[in-house]
Each structure stands twice: as C-alpha cells, then as structure tokens.
Amino acid sequence: MKIMKKAVTTLGGIFLAALLIAALAPKATHAVVAALVQIVPGDTTQVGQTQSQLVSLMCRKGSSSCYFIDRQGNQSSTAYVVPTGYTLVVTDYQWESNYGAQAGTLNVNWLFNSATSSILARSDAIADTNGTAYAHEHFATGIRVYEGVTIGDFNASQISGNAWVQGYLVPND
Numbered sequence: 001m002k003i004m005k006k007a008v009t010t011l012g013g014i015f016l017a018a019l020l021i022a023a024l025a026p027k028a029t030h031a032v033v034a035a036l037v038q039i040v041p042g043d044t045t046q047v048g049q050t051q052s053q054l055v056s057l058m059c060r061k062g063s064s065s066c067y068f069i070d071r072q073g074n075q076s077s078t079a080y081v082v083p084t085g086y087t088l089v090v091t092d093y094q095w096e097s098n099y100g101a102q103a104g105t106l107n108v109n110w111l112f113n114s115a116t117s118s119i120l121a122r123s124d125a126i127a128d129t130n131g132t133a134y135a136h137e138h139f140a141t142g143i144r145v146y147e148g149v150t151i152g153d154f155n156a157s158q159i160s161g162n163a164w165v166q167g168y169l170v171p172n173d
Contacts, residue, residue, distance in 0.1 A: 049168040049169075049170075051071075053168045053169045053170070054166070054167075054168050055080075055088055055165075055166070055167050055168060055169060056068070056069040056164070056165070056166050057069065057080050057151060057164065057165040057166075058075055058162070058164055059095075059151075059152065059156040059162060059163035059164070059165065060075075060162055061156055061159055061160070061162050062156070062157075062159045063079075063152075063156060063157065064114045064152045064156075064157040065079030065080070065114045065151065065152045066080050066150075066151045066152060066153060066156075066165055067079060067080055068080045079114070079150050080150065080151060081148060081149070081150050082145055082146060082147050082148060082149045082150075082151075082169075083147060083169070084147050084148065085171060085172055086147055086169040086170065086171060086172060087144050087145065087146055087147065087169070087170050087171075087172055088144075088145040088149075088151075088168070088169055089142035089144055089145075089167050089168055089169075089170060090111070090120070090121070090139060090142055090144075090145060090165055090166070090167040091138065091142050091167050092136065092137065092138050092139070092164075092165070092166040093111050093121055093123060093136070093137045093139070093163065093164075093165055094134075094135070094136040094137070094163065094164045095109050095123065095134070095135055095153060095155060095156075095161055095162065095163035095164070096132060096133065096134045096135075096161050096162055096163075097109060097125070097127075097132065097133045097134075097160050097161035098130075098131070098132045098160065098161055099131070099155075099158075099160035099161070100131040101127040101131045101133065102127065102131065103127055103128060103129045103130075103131060104126060104127065105126070106124055106125075106126060106127075107124065107125050107126070107127055107133035107155075108122065108123075108124050109122070109123050109124075109125075109135070109153065109154050109155045109161070109163070110122050110123075110154040111123075111143075111151065111152075111153060111154075111163070111165065112151075112152050112153075112154060113145075113149045113150065113151070113152070114150045114151065114152030114157075115149070115150050120143055120145060120151070121137065121139070121143055123135045123137050142167065143167075145167075146172075147172065151165060153165075
C-alpha cells in the first residue's frame with residue numbers, strides 16, 4: 001500500500017508541475033517576443049539593416065556596369081552608382097559565364113569599379129560539360145564599396161555572362 005501511495009503522490013506531483021509549466025509558458029513566451037520586438041524594429045532584415053537600405057543589382061550581358069533592381073523586380077535604365085554619403089557593403093556576388101569554355105577549365109570573373117577597372121572581388125569556377133561556369137560568393141563581413149563607384153562585372157562586360165550583386169547601404173562616418 002505504501003508503494004502505491006508513493007506512486008500516486010509522485011504522479012500527482014508530476015501532473016501539477018506540468019500544469020504549472022503550461023500555465024506559465026505562454027507568459028514567458030510573450031515576454032521574450034515582446035523583448036525582441038523592442039530590440040529589433042519590424043522592418044529590420046536578417047543583415048541588421050532596414051529594407052530601404054538593401055541593394056540588389058543585375059549585371060547584364062553586354063554592359064560594363066550593373067543596374068539597380070527595385071522591390072517589384074524592375075531594372076533601372078542607368079548604371080548604379082553608390083550614392084553620395086553612403087558606402088555599399090556587398091554581401092553576395094553570384095555569376096554565370098557561358099562563353100563555351102572547355103569542360104573542366106577554370107573560369108575567372110571580377111566584380112570591379114567600371115570607371116577605374118579596379119578589382120573589388122575575384123571569383124573562380126570550373127566549367128561544366130556545357131562550358132558554363134557558375135559561382136556564388138558570400139562575404140560574411142562584406143566588401144566595402146565607396147560613394148561614387150559604378151560597379152561592373154567582367155564577364156558581363158565581355159558579353160559572356162550575367163551577375164547579381166546584393167548588399168546594403170550604410171552612412172559614411
């Protein structure tokens with residue numbers, strides 16, 4: 001009988017503890033969510049910048065410069081220039097080259113300042129069986145591109161590929 005009484009008491013204690021946790025969990029969860037909302041504004045993105053500071057560029061085949069793509073997916077008609085008073089932090093650079101290189105050969109591409117031809121980033125990829133190479137570079141700390149720079153992609157400028165650039169703007173110090 002003593003064993004049965006201990007078992008029932010133990011099960012009752014576990015049941016009460018579970019009820020207590022269930023009753024408190026929504027409040028604790030609500031408190032954590034409320035704290036996060038106060039720390040991170042609603043329009044802050046995964047890179048810690050507001051949506052309005054994000055930059056997406058398309059470097060199209062046959063052009064020495066890249067073009068801004070807006071939130072609706074529309075491409076600007078003029079080359080993108082990093083605005084005065086801001087630095088563009090490039091976080092991602094993706095490109096494809098389809099000039100028909102031999103399969104297994106190394107393809108090299110550059111993200112560059114189209115006004116001075118200064119290289120901002122280099123990327124390499126091996127051509128597939130169709131002679132096409134693809135690469136995606138993620139720069140964890142970003143590449144800083146200063147105001148007034150017009151960004152270009154080497155392969156796009158040589159009519160052999162396209163590229164996409166993502167990043168965000170930060171005010172200059």
